[in-house]
Amino acid sequence: MRTKSDSFLKKNRALICSFFLPVIIMLGYFIFRQMYPFGKSSLLTVDLGQQYIDFFAFFRRTLLHDPSNFFYSFSKALGGGMLGEWAYYLMSPFNLLLLFFPGKTLTAGIMFITLAKYGCAGLSFAFLLKKTKMQQGAALPLFSTSYALMGWFIANQLNLLWLDAAIFLPLIIYCLIQLTVKGKSIAYILMLGLMLIDNYYMGYMICLFLLLFFCWHETVSYQNAKTFFTHLWLFILHSLSAICLAAVILIPTFFSLLDSKGQYTQESISFKFEYQPLKMLSKFIIGSFNFEQMPSGYPNLFVGSLALIGFLTYFINNRFKLKERFVAFVITAFLFLSLCFEPLDLLWHGFQFPVWYPYRFSFIVSFWMIYLAARSFKKMELPQTWKIGLAAFIYAGIIWYVLDNIKKFSYISKENLSFTALFAALTLIVLGAFAHPNTKYSKLIPYLLLFLSVIEVSANAVYSLNNLSYLTQSEYSQPASSLSKNSKTLSTRDQSLYRTGQVYSRTKNDGLANGLNSGSYFSSALEKSIPDFYGMLGSPDGDNYVTYSNGTIISDALLNMKYFISAKDESEVSGKQPLTSLTEKPDLKTYTPVSTNNLTKIYRNPNAISLGYVANKKLKTLKEFYDNPINYQTQWLSDITNTSTNVKYFNAVDFNEVVFQNVNQQVNLTDATLRRNDLSKDAQVVFKFTPKTNDSYYLTLGSSLDSDNVTLFLNNEPLKQYGTFRHTVIVNIANHSKNNEIILTAKFKKPSLWLNNFVLYRLNNRLVKQQLTQIKKQQVKLNHASQRSLSGEVKVSGHNQIFASTIPYSKGWHVKLNGKKVQTYKVQGTFLGFDLPQGKNKIQLSYWPPYFGTGLLITLLTLVLILLPSCLKLKKRISKRR
Template structure:
């Protein structure tokens, strides 16, 4: 205890002398700045050992380490190191990746640092500067969990955080990924999604986060919870990452970084898009990428930038496109801020920036290159640059999006979600008026912010930012970068609060409140509830009051905790009001076990089949419950396949296609052998019951064709796929094959917005609405009713099995558009005749895996072996052991030219670009390791060991 007291006494004496010395130098510098009228940031002062008396420490050695705080500079050793170590270059990695670099002294006082522990004694330790990082991580997590508990999200209730695409896409794809990891499936291809997809490409877009590999530890029934709480974890990491960036960039030990980290983690961007789990890795990595680029420009240290950008691109290439675009602008900004005038230095920095940016892309090439090839077959492969320039909204309206509790935009409107705490309205004005911040920095930062306003509003810039495409909903996906810049500038004002006159704070408050009042008067958008403006003024007033208490020197602990509470409250209110919508978890999983068990009962076997769940939750039910299927909803959807589905009368859109609208003929062509039904169905003559489980019923389609079957050469040219009525397209196939029609039109009566007919025979009935202005149709089927949405997509409306003599009425209750409708009865005898013709020369499978198909086919005459597999250049086809060039039939499917006779057919899949990408990634890793080794060797030769003298 005596040693501890002596250590504390000596530490205080040493600290007082350091502050006294530093204070004298700051006064000298301040007087010089005032004389010259310089408003630039105060120059950092190095600790001068000559100006401080040497102290001999007559205490035991084992207590000395407590004196050596990481913030202290060791005078003699630094002087010795400066003489020994030359300027570092880009290969100095030994200290770049350390988490605990020494922080420089002489920085502006922060919110915490202004009050020393002298007034509060031991109470000062209640809030330590290092706790800021912990608060930035845990506060957003706690807020999210409290909201989850309030909303009854599992395990606090039976709700789930499955929102929009998370419901329809991400949960099924995560389930499929987990299934492959736990069952040893291939990550290259999947039959459980959309007739067969390039899983490597789907992985690159949705699943590439390294954290997702933890799914291997997740039980099957808790995939939803894995996603939900991984989102919460990533939100916490985002707050931690941004706070750590502020600390490193500004070289401060300040609890206040937590305040800004919380708003970064719970911003309007997160409120709108946090359910896009695959984007969040880029959001949390972005501050580290920024810090890495700053180290590249300032210190020629490139590894942090390269590794974090490479990880970002690997995790989600789409959001990384926006990060890479911004890196170019920020690199230029850093060159201006650093004041580099030598062309040689600019050229060196530019070369390093280009080299390590390319290396970052090289590190992710194994994931990125297959995705680039796959995108060429999607709707994203089209490129139509805007021909005119237009603006969506005014800067005033965009600034108003900073107000709390404004409803986020996730639809087709272009509004940016840029809320990051209402205090930024006031702090940004303080930033502009702060004399301690360089004018050059203000100009550069304001230019970047203004550029983002233009990017949100100008159509051409919006087009470029989103990878040269207009986003299909979810606008301004790059707005997290704007939020980063805004919070960064406000933090610069925050660390100078003790130097900003109170009257400037009052003026900033007055201007901010005036803006809110003007917004209340001028903005009529429904996204702004009347309470938004009152809440904004309330929090602005509270923040102004806290600043006043701070400048008066009130209790540090109380003030910090009070500020943390207010900030947490505002962030929680905004997140509660604008985010975390729920859906029933019970309904989402209620038939999972029964459906999966019925599907699993069909395996193992060499016979290829597909299953369609008739009463499905999503178009990706096959991925969710892990069985081969036809339907798909994904941004990687094959555009040729969506077009073909529409021609046959199945529902399709830009990035989706499904079996909805399918007839038994289409099921037969697509090898849909089984159907899962939520209720027992009538005997329709085309399927038979197989088994049932907990009110789920499995039926087998009698006329399902094999994965491959022979077609005559002339069928492709003779089949009229461009007919506008899909019922006629299907009948035309029968005609070309020499079979009977499969659909027969029934007499009907149309009276404006209604349509009526009476079945003359029992059977499955379909309706086609040719008026594309009709969006919704309601059908009265005897005592039953059925509704159809998105009718304008031109798919056949499945009325189901109807009894003869029962009047059927369809109405357009959505608008006044007349129904232009034709009704059809499906003819099982027509399907039987088509099946008999095509099944005569079908392929007999002997092996079927994720990436391999083997079988035999006997052709009566030369023709095309049609395979109901989407065309993909990754497939290698062999006939009798020889590689042959596959043919893209109907501009959609895989086919092979086959001569008469019996042939062995084999297919093997390897995603296009995967091998090349793997080589590039391996080469990039080797190159970086060589650089790291050379750097480590140089560091050992020129960096002497520090020896601290106490005498």
């Protein structure tokens, strides 16, 4: 047994080294940076800390506690299908490792997965090189470590969901080679199909590259036209089979995207360069990455000196046929043009400009460069000295160009450039010194190069990642732990289906992570109708997020915000309050306290209305309009009960006093433009008013009053308000404050300030509660509720009534009314509705992902067709043995 084990290790030690070398390098860095569990810091930064970790918590909760979340979840904003979210964020098999990391240890699980992906990327590339007999021995970890620690991988280690693509790519390429050379088909279908299931977005990019690689490989192995067309047929047939294999995910996701990302597809394309192409040369320098490169930077192309030199020498290496090198050059030109020419850039990104993280397909370019470098140095047979010298000349040109333009590149210092030049020089010296294969020291070449390469790629990782800041472990664990406690308290207290508003938060996906239907959400696959609704309602929204932070008594009730969780004031907490308040919420004074712990309070909203209610059919014609949330909420409430449009729930109120400090005075404030008198001095405006009643008071703020333009203070304390919004929002600033002066201060951040939709309103709380009480009499009484099925009863007393809900409309919702299927439609352009007859009605709602059944059937049929021939062959073999 030990002999077999020793034999296996000896035979595969280069592959084992290819796995563990990147892991050891990055683990050493994480320990040095004191990343949890090795210290107080964490790997969480940008989207990993603000979005993905919450999806990972949701992943654990779904698999361990509530599998119905796989198809639908009310934690997705106001509710929505989840299959598209799983397809984009959570289908990586590596995520199963997270099941062993509960609670605050989830950050340790993320580190474990990150390290595993570094290792697997190195292993898969080494596997490709070994199986194609391109490299062997120490040369395997030499090139595979450059691949695993390439600039794209380092820059995107926080985008864990994309890293699988770099792992799958070498394996898919190997399977494609096997398909065309030996006709082995199953592995190619399975590997490409699994990639598309793992992450269809990155899988799409790989599919585009496969077209290019196939053309190149056919040039390399060309025999005759007949063989070429046979290979082409095999390639097309088996690629389509892989797509069919993934149909269970691809088809329902495609139709889901039509309601989300598909609605933002770029309609006009400019035939232009996005930047001066030479600037991408700066990305071959060590440490050429920082935070500014995330939202809008250049492609991450760092591959190390050896790979770059090998890539350059490939095109002048006459060991390879001229037509092979010519096709490779054309493909290379196309790839690099894609990195700067807008139409091609859009092609790789599915005709949508990326929101942050540009040129996401650059891992493919890096793979191509390292692959050609490994081919150029095949089995460490080095090119002639003059060819290495020519590559050195080009490399020197790159360094000189960056040095000459270094002020244009904020992410590069002279120190970085010096290290790059040093490693380039040392690599060239080794290559030049051992260019003749007969030298007795030739066997040392891969080891010397490996030593240099490891130090170089490690330096790049250190310099690049040191440019980012990270959350501390406590910044994640304290609010996450508190939210988890709040969720458990509410689930114990009330097991019905309801929504829970947040007055404090960690991220917009707190609800998703903790099983709270919070109304907030952040996802690249968010249905467009949801941010559209929030934009009209008066809460912050964007193309890929919504935040329910600006509710009124009306919206809290109609959206079934039955509970609110709030952080205690500093004065109520022993020590420092670690929780961050999301919004002002004086309206909590009218809600009922139900629970408290050392950091938070929970309130019950007595006005909350069920997810479904009876409304007048007039609601079906409610118009969509933006930047007037007061009128929208008034119209919504009035249309439900068919109340006269002359009824006013909100009344505009004047400020008692306005003090202008270093600002030109204005009589009419709404939509006025205020300017600093002296640009060298601070400027602010102080607004004062004293409520005459204990009603709710709200302030509307247009998009020009966001945190980029002004800092707002309420009673000399920073106003708690989500900082960015693109439509007018409503801010609750007073309740039960009769005869208490309220002071609002606006401090300028720029020379001028536009008071866009800046109006103070008083809500007639008594009238609103009367209307809400009337609606509650005809709300649906749910007797069963889960994530994807609801049933209940409702009595309709009048004519012209409909079932209205705050369940987002989807073709996946199927409704039975008194046992019979009924047609559904959109209400308010957002929600599910259908007609209701007079009398007592039994309602059943069930959700099934649109086109999921079709996709599942295609996947199963494809599996049968793929596996059936193999099963028949196996059966014949067994029969022969008998």
